[in-house]
Amino acid sequence: ETGVTQTPRHLVMGMTNKKSLKCEQHLGHNAMYWYKQSAKKPLELMFVYSLEERVENNSVPSRFSPECPNSSHLFLHLHTLQPEDSALYLCASSQDRGDTTDTQYFGPGTRLTVL
Amino acid sequence: GIQVEQSPPDLILQEGANSTLRCNFSDSVNNLQWFHQNPWGQLINLFYIPSGTKQNGRLSATTVATERYSLLYISSSQTTDSGVYFCAVDRFSGGYNKLIFGAGTRLAVHP
Numbered sequence: 001e002t003g004v005t006q007t008p009r010h011l012v013m014g015m016t017n018k019k020s021l022k023c024e025q026h027l028g029h030n031a032m033y034w035y036k037q038s039a040k041k042p043l044e045l046m047f048v049y050s051l052e053e054r055v056e057n058n059s060v061p062s063r064f065s066p067e068c069p070n071s072s073h074l075f076l077h078l079h080t081l082q083p084e085d086s087a088l089y090l091c092a093s094s095q096d097r098g099d100t101t102d103t104q105y106f107g108p109g110t111r112l113t114v115l
Numbered sequence: 116g117i118q119v120e121q122s123p124p125d126l127i128l129q130e131g132a133n134s135t136l137r138c139n140f141s142d143s144v145n146n147l148q149w150f151h152q153n154p155w156g157q158l159i160n161l162f163y164i165p166s167g168t169k170q171n172g173r174l175s176a177t178t179v180a181t182e183r184y185s186l187l188y189i190s191s192s193q194t195t196d197s198g199v200y201f202c203a204v205d206r207f208s209g210g211y212n213k214l215i216f217g218a219g220t221r222l223a224v225h226p
Contacts, residue, residue, distance in 0.1 A: 002119075037153075041218075042119075042201075042216045042217060042219070043201070043203075043216040045214065056213070063149065081165070092158075103163045104148070104150065104214055106150075106157070106158035106159075106160075108155065108156060108157045109156040109158075111156065
């Protein structure tokens with residue numbers, strides 16, 4: 001599916017680096033999500049933005065900082081990460097109609113390695 | 116919070132075989148989705164199925180919401196079916212939808 005794109009696809013960074021992950025959706029959706037997928041763990045929801053406003057933050061450490069400048073773009077700014085933050089970071093979007101019929105569509109993910 | 120359990124955790128099939136994957140959830144949900152994650156990490160929507168039965172080619176899914184389970188059927192499996200299959204339930208709260216994922220079933224189809 002090419003409706004949701006993520007860059008970069010792979011990222012290796014040191015613990016003192018600052019980097020950003022980018023997500024862009026081309027589906028006209030108004031809600032965007034960041035998920036973290038660690039080895040041998042279920043996908044974990046990190047952040048939810050609806051109409052560019054953050055509506056959920058699942059106790060994520062402050063070294064992860066999201067930004068949603070408009071309904072098509074979502075960023076995840078990273079700084080002073082730890083090796084245990086190495087994971088696949090997935091972005092998703094959906095049409096938040098304010099009812100129960102929402103379907104989320106996922107990007108290909110960014111595989112992050114923290115050295 | 117709601118619990119989502121998938122079984123089996125791992126499954127090995129010979130090409131051409133059929134299989135059934137199960138998803139149990141601990142509370143009522145508004146909706147349920149099945150995803151396939153390919154070896155490159157891409158999550159592909161398979162079904163959006165709050166109740167009833169849907170079919171798409173060799174795949175079909177059935178959700179019995181009153182009994183809190185869903186089944187994914189794969190018939191005549193192919194090597195390209197390999198990957199991880201996730202069930203995710205959808206609880207509508209606070210004005211937006213929040214997917215809660217199971218741990219997945221890892222499927223390997225051998226030629």
